[in-house]
Amino acid sequence: MELQDILSFEGFQEIWGLYGYDNDLPEMIEKEFSRIKGITYLDHAGTTLFPESQIKAFYQDLTRNVYGNPHSHNLSSRMTHDTVEHVRYRVLEHFNTSPEQHTVIFTSGCTAALRLVADSFPWRSVRNREPGSHFCYLTDNHTSVVGMRGVSSQLGVTCLPVVPHEVEARARLSPQATSTDESLTHHLFCYPAQSNFSGRKYPLSYVRGIQMGLLYPACERPGQWLVLLDATALVGCSGLDLRECPADFIPVSFYKMFGFPTGLGALLVRNEAAALLRKGYFGGGTAAAYLAGEGDYFVPKSSVSSRFEDGTISFLDIISLHHGFEALHRLTGGMVRIQQHTFGLARYTYVMLSSLLHSNGRPVAQIYCDNEFQDPASQGAVLNFNVLDRYGTVVGYSQVDKLASLFNIHMRTGCFCNTGACQSFLGISNQEVKDNLEAGHVCGDDIDLVDGRPTGSVRISFGYMSTFEDCQKFLTFIVNCFTDKPFRVDEERLARLKLAVSVEDSVGPVSFSVSNEHLGHETDHREKDHFLISSTCGEEIVVQTPKRPEEENKTQTLTNIFIYPIKSCAAFEVKEWSVGSLGLLYDRMWMVVNEKGVCLSQKRENMLCQIQPQISLASNALHVRAPGMNSITVPLGNWKERASSRRTCQSKVCGDRVQTVDCGDEAAAWFSEFLGKPCRLIKQNQEFIRNMKKASKNGGDCPAAALSLVNEAQYLLINTASVDMLHERIASRLDDSSVPQAITTQQLTARFRANLLVSGTEPFEEDEWSCLTIGNTKFRVAGRCGRCQMIGIDQETGATTQEPLKSLSDCRQAKVTFGIYLLHESMANSGAVTTLAVGTPVYPEKSKPDDC
Known part of the structure; x- marks a missing residue:
């Protein structure tokens, strides 16, 4: 089979x-979600996807109507107010409750709703041996729920984490309810309707049980117990009936339900509980009256939602919810389905x-x-x-x-x-x-x-x-x-x-047999004879062969040097090249960004690999070519003088903010035409210094090292012996559907986009190096390079394949690493020009970093 x-x-x-559902599901997917063709999207607990008809209906709504600020009283503002109120009712209807039972307070999301409760709950601290409030929460709660203790604990409230089985054990005992004195103390118990970790649904009957003092810990704490039911993880795929489950506070985030809009949520508050909430800060729209010159005079508006919705609500996003409900019911028939x-x-x-x-x-x-x-x-x-x-x-x-x-x-x-x-x-x-x-x-x-x-x-x-x-x-x-x-x-x-x-x-x-044959034998992780065996797919792999004593001092050779003038574009191979303060001279000094200034990489724009930059030191220029395009030239020198006439901008590389200079409209037009979307070419500002933050693999921090637009370190080195071993692994899997055609060693090498290639004696021996010398130039190893799906991009065509990441995963234990990062430590103190040349001997060392 x-x-x-x-x-x-x-x-x-x-x-x-x-x-x-009642409709043709494949037809509905094709019509409403064509953008995910070829994608298996399995993160709906993170955010679900919106249908195209929902966005189109919202767009048509905005183009047909004028919505003004709801705090005004003109006709467009009244339109907004009435529409928002209709949406409030629609939200309550969806959860089978009414304005007589619950109020909808719009927030920026579930987390903001939780913060609102934490800040407004009538906490009572322990005073003169009088019992204070208790804040209890299941340990299986989202961070934002647990974070409420940051407010309550500062007020002297007792915070009690509750393991789920403690509630379950109490639920089976059916204890007698204790009397509550609502004038004394209020407690809050929080639990999720559905765990965002495991998907477990907790009984909604807990709500009444806790409110009535029938469940842990309510039965042991005198006072009035209120319940916060975090419904955010539940409501994306399940209904919630608040008539059967009258929780006091119910936070939700609407993007979990509709996919759009993001940044909008609500706190549904039971009206009896709303009267207990206390508020300090008041924003625009919440005041019935106040005196600017008399600090204690403030009268809030009468409605609960008006009291707690500070400032102008996100009314257009709220209006879009109407179209979310419409699309949801039209396409599926409701939450039961x-x-x-x-x-x-x-x-x-x-x-x-x-x-x-x-x-x-x-x-x-x-x-x-x-x-x-x-x-x-x-x-x-x-x-x-x-x-x-x-x-x-x-x-x-x-x-x-x-x-x-x-x-x-x-x-x-x-x-x-x-x-x-x-x-x-x-x-x-x-x-x-x-x-x-x-x-x-x-x-x-x-x-x-x-x-x-x-x-x-x-x-x-x-x-x-x-x-x-x-x-x-x-x-x-x-x-x-x-x-x-x-x-x-x-x-x-x-x-x-x-x-x-x-x-x-x-x-x-x-x-059962599958397309790729079972190649291996029973293996384990023990050292056997002269090699270490490791496997994740049952195949015997020699990962590391211990060196014989006579091989310890055997030297390697620098075989190739590559620079990548434009980040994520093709490599430029040289035989000899100067070393600058940021790494190889002009390596990753330019990058392509979209119209918002976000860096483009091959992960999103595979065709960047076909853009071929070349540095001409003789003409002091960067020449850029691509298939079907005339070449373009960008000057290298005199950039400081040109900067005054160029637009400076801020961009980010690996979370670091970098200062850059725009290379002009001609370059922008060239890159936009080739990539088929608006983009620009920018260069790192020469006066800007970006320091490396990465810690050394041997412990402790690496010495301060200035970086270009690289991701991690100044240099990336790979070992040709490691490439050869991986290439053999891929060749042995050619029957596998994941390897549609053979990959040459040269093509495989190109995918790892290294600066330096050395002829090592053993596969992956570079993992043990702590420093090395190339000729007379010393380098420190800053760590191993963790690989991602980018190595699956063919650097000649831009096509994406599962190899070599799949075979690399088989070869390596736990982490998918290939190659090592290097730092050149001595440039800041040396006035001499340093160069690297192909054929230069390489002397690696395994000594501690302090010995380098």
Whole structure:
């Protein structure tokens, strides 16, 4: 049986029979979401996608009507006011409540809504042994909820993190309700309607239980308990009935529901609770009356929304919500249908992924969930997991993400701003969180493993426009890239999870063959004889061969020198070249930016690789050529004199703000014509100094080094022996569909866009170098170069392939690195002109940096 037989729509129907809506789903996708053709978008928990008809309807609305500032009283302003009020009612209607029960306060998002509650809640601090307020929250809460303790704790409020099972244990006891004295103390309990980490849905019945004092911790704290239900992760794919679940505060972000607009959310407040909120600051539109000269005289407006919506609301964004609701119901029929459709996709993916095994019977993934995706009432359309290799070792989420990009699969990795759930599922202790920070890991970075243990995971999530084909492409990606072949399916588990198949009919694990043959044998991570074995796909790979003592001092040779005058454009190869204070002279001194000043790279504009810059020192000019274009010349010298007549601008490179000079309209027109979009050529201002921030791989900070427009360091070096080994690996996989044609060694070398190539004796020996000398010039190693999908771009044609990133992932453990960064330390103190020349001997050292 082939992979396509396992991942069939018939198999999906056995697992979950509900799919799509009343319309033709493929036709709807083609009409409304044509922009995602070729993309497998699986980050709907991050933001869902908007349909084209929603934006067109909003555009037509804006072109037909005049909307004025709602604080004025002219006709256009009244139009705005009335339309906004209609949208408020539409929001309440969507959540099955009314203006008599709840009020909509528009905010800039869910986080702003949470901050509003934290700042306005009637907290009471402990005084004279009188009990104070308690702020309780589930540890499985988004960062923005936990962040409310930053306000409450400063006011002397007791903050209590609550582990989910503590609430569940109390819910089973059915205790007697305690009396509440509303005049004394108010407490707040916060929990998510759906975990943004695992997709678990917490019972909405908790709301009444906590309010009535029937659940932990309300039953143990006298006073009035109010509930904040964070609904943001829930409402994208599920309905919420506030008549059945009368929470006091419900924050939402609308881009989770409609995809547009971003930067708009709301706080739904139960009117009884709204009367308790206290406010200090007041902005325009919130005052019924105040005296500028009398500091304590202020009377707020009577309506709750007017009291808390400081300044002019984002009224055009609010008006767009009307078109969001219209499109959502027109295309899907409502939230019940959306929940059935998206849960079915998530359930099918869970069942298949949890049943996949390596050839040795070990699971392919560790899934983080509290159920088996049996009921959409307890599980959302979210699947969180880590990939495991054949030995049961976690494959870092950054590596999974990089490989997914080769297949145009968009998902999210990390801890998803939910440290509590991440710690709980991954078994990360509080001390380990602190230790990971000391090791350099911060939330949102790509440090996925510390001491071999995962710091985060992979999350995929579905939206109403997701399809069965999205599931197929994702699962095919997992099988092709991470399973040891031939992969197996746990038939017993699959049969148990399929409601239509009985356990007695299962036949146990069975093997299936796929397009690429099983090449390897049983291997492990131990050193064997003279080589180290490593694998993520069951193939034996010699990663590092220890040198014999007589080889330790063997020298290498500098074989090639490349400069890249224009960032992300083609290389310019030279035999001999001067070393400047920023690296090789004129290397990455120019870059192409779009009309907003954002740097263009090959990741978004593949055709940049066909732009061929050449430096002519004799004519003091940069000559630029491209297929089908006349060449253009940009002067090198006298830039300081020309700068006064040129437009200076600010741009960013790897988060650093850099000062640049525009190269003029002629160059802008040339690049715009070739790339087919407005863009400009800019050069780094010679008077601007940008210093390197990267820490040394050996610990401690690197010495101050000035940079051009490079990403990380002054130089990038690769070893020809490493290239040769990787080339052999790719050649051995030519039967794989991911390798459509052979890649020559020269083409492979070009993809890594190095400045310096050396003829090493062993593959990847450069990873152990701490410094090196080329001729008489000394360099310090600043770290290894982490690779991304950009190396999949053919530097001759601009075509994108899965190689060499896929084979590199197989060759390397945990991190996809290739090449090392170098710094030239002595330029600032030397007045001599230093040059590098092909054929010069290279002397690497493994000594500590202080010995270089």
